[in-house]
Amino acid sequence: MSTADAIRDYQSMNALCELPDYAKDTRMDLEGQFPYIATPYAGKANRPYDTRYRTTKPGKKQPRDPIREILRKILPKRLTWPEDERKANRPGYGADLAPENYSRLVDSIARFIIGTLSGCALIVPMVVMALDPSLMKSLVVVSVALVVFALVVGLVFETDNKDTIMATATYAAVLVVFVGNSGGAGGAATS
Structure with missing residues (x-):
């Protein structure tokens, strides 16, 4: 095996998703069964059961979108990273990188913003059409x-063509x- 193969293997192993809860539970089970091995050298910080378990199953990654990224940059780091990911990826957290998954707070705020904007996308044109209605104004x-809606959906949210x-x-x-059903047709009939 060459050095390049070893580096590729190391990188592929580090790319796998960690299972921090499984590692903690396994360590606690082993320490419970074999307490005399848990601290083989008294007074030293040697923990033989601290192991990093990983899975080949793909992790749940939230898609990146501009709203969540803006919230991640505006809000304090401790509010944007989920607790379990903060513990599992301390170097990324310290380097101010984007988390694999956003916290529930960021996700909830982003959903609220998207819901509000989508409601406004319907209400604003309807209000404009209802004021001094005419068919030409309504069509424009x-x-x-x-x-504008197609541009936002296609460029900002990076959806597929079909979506x-x-x-x-x-x-x-x-x-x-x-x-x-409203002012556009009625306005044309009265003109």
Whole structure:
């Protein structure tokens, strides 16, 4: 085996997901069964059962999106890293790197922001169309809102083509139904 192979093996082993709870439980079980081996050298910090267990199963990684990244950079580090990952990846935590998974707080705030923005994406065009309604104004508002929505979904959230088309079509359908049932059609009839 060459040095390059050994380095590749080391890197691939370090890329595997750690199981910190399993390691702690196993150490406690072994220390309970074999207490005389747990501290073989009195007064020394030798812990023979401290082992790092890893799994070949892929870890759950949250996709990166701009909202969560902005929150990670704004909020204190201890609020953005989950507790278990903070313990398992102390070097990454100390170097201010992005965590594999965001904390529940960051995830909840990001979901709230996305939900609020998506609600505004529907409400704002509808309010604009309802004020002094006309068919031309409604069509222009729907067209502009649809282009902005497609840009945000496609560029900011980096969705697949299929997901971008489905989201944009759904958004367009909601706005077109509003145009057909409200001021746009009524405004054209009264002109």
